[in-house]
Amino acid sequence: MVKAIFIKVIAAMGILASLRFGAGGDGWIGAIVIFVLATAWISWGVFNVNSNLWADTVWRAPKPVKAVALTFDDGPDPRFTPEILKVLADKKVKAAFFCVGDRVIENPDLVHEIDKAGHMLGNHSDSHAMWINFSLHKRLRREILDTNKAIKQCTGHLPRFYRAPHGFKNPALGDVLTQEGMLAVGWQVRAFDAVSSNAAKIAERIVDKAKPGGVILLHDGAGLQGSDDRGATVDALPVIIDGLRAKGFDIVRLDELLQIEPYMQAEQPEPQPA
16 A cells, blocks of 8 residues: 555645745645645556556567557457457467456356467456446455466466456556555557547557557447447458568567566465465
C-alpha cells in the first residue's frame, strides 16, 4: 500500500500550501495551483498506459531490436480466437493472449489450444468491468489472482504479465502487482480494432506506426466495452503480418521481445510429515 500513500501526501500538500501562503486569496490560489498540478500528475500516471508512476510497466524491448510482438486482448472468444490462431499458424507467428478470467473458465479447451500452439498467456483481469481500474486493493487482488488461478488450472502456467483493461493503472494496482511479483504491460501502438470495423485501416495503422522493439495491441475477444465483432481484426491480421515483415520486422513472442520469463513458479506445497 506504499504507492497509495502518495494520494494522501498530495492532499496534505494542498492543505500546507494554503497555510504557507496565508488565509487570504494568495493562499487559496497557491493551494489551487498545487492541487491542479498534483491532479494532472496523478492523472498522467493513471491514463498513460506506459507510465511507471503507479505500476512497473513494460511496453518495448529493453534494447534496440528490429522486431515487434503481437498481443491480443479480451479473449478467449470462441467466435474469433480460433480464426486468429489459424492465421498465426499459417504465418508461423507466435503471439501473446491477455485473457479475461471469466472467459478462461467458460472456454478452457480454447485456452489449452492457445498454449499448445506455443503462444503466451497473460492476465487481463477476471471481469474486465468498466470501473475496475478505479478499484482498490481487495477487488484488484481478487481480479488478478482469480484469473491467474483459472489460467493455471487450464495450462499449468502462472502468468507474470498483467494488462489492465484499457491500460489504466492506479496506486492500488501497483501495490498488488508488486506483492504478487507481476508486471504491467502497455503497448507502443494499438489498432483500435475493438471499435473499428475497417480491416484496411486497422492494418494500415499498425504497419505505419509500428516501431522497432514495440508491443502491438490487437483484440481477439469481442464485447467488453467494445463492438461485438472482431471479423475486421481477423481480416487485417495477415495484412499486418505481411506488412511488418515487408518493413524488415521480425515478429517474436512478447516474452522474447522483453527478455523476461513469461510465467512465475507456482508455490510449492508444504511437505507433509512422514
